[in-house]
Amino acid sequence: MKEEMLKLINLQEIDSEISGFDADIASKQQVIADREKSIQDKQAAISACQKKTESLEQLQRDTNAEHEDAGTRIKERQNKMMQVQTSREHQALLKEIEENKKLLKNTEEKALQIMEEIEQVKAEAEELENLCSGEQELLAEETEQVNKEIKKIDTTRKKVVSKREALAEELQGSMLKRYNKLLIKRDGIAVVPIIEAVCQGCFMAVPPQQFNEIRKGEKLHVCPNCQRVLYFKEKQEEEAVAK
């Protein structure tokens, strides 16, 4: 039993090492994914700016046309003034000229505002484009670096995996099956030490009778709470490892 237990402990160590590699690779890939997301967000913001610019430019054209129309109407009314006979007609034309003059002024102000707004949006898009191309350069560098690092990790990982395969072969089939199942169910930790009667997987205490038996190491024991395989470990030993 003790020999089998040692193999299980060893297997757990190897599997923890492998999942450490996997976590390492995943976190490096996450850095790249985050960078890509940031670039995509900026590209979306740039195209939103472009759309806004387009609609502002349309508004600018409409406003300019309105402005020209008002000018044309003023000239027309002024020409008509020579031909009108009554003071009433004269008053009506004067009123129309006044109204169109107001419109002329308003559309001029509006066109100016739109122009400023277009400039602002264009400046915003330009800033985003600069940021974006900076990040794209960075992404290219980071991707190259990360790929190198992942390749390195993967080389070591492959060695550890073949170590695992060799060790797994030495274990009894039923034991290995049980261990593999537990490993998946318990988030990669299937074998844990028990220190001072406390399972180091779920941190619940096991009954004293069971603890004594685990201490003897004659039989395989599992935690009554989390079902992980337990092995006895002295407290001092644990502290020494921590240091």
Ligand SMILES: [Zn+2]
């Ligand atoms: Zn437990």
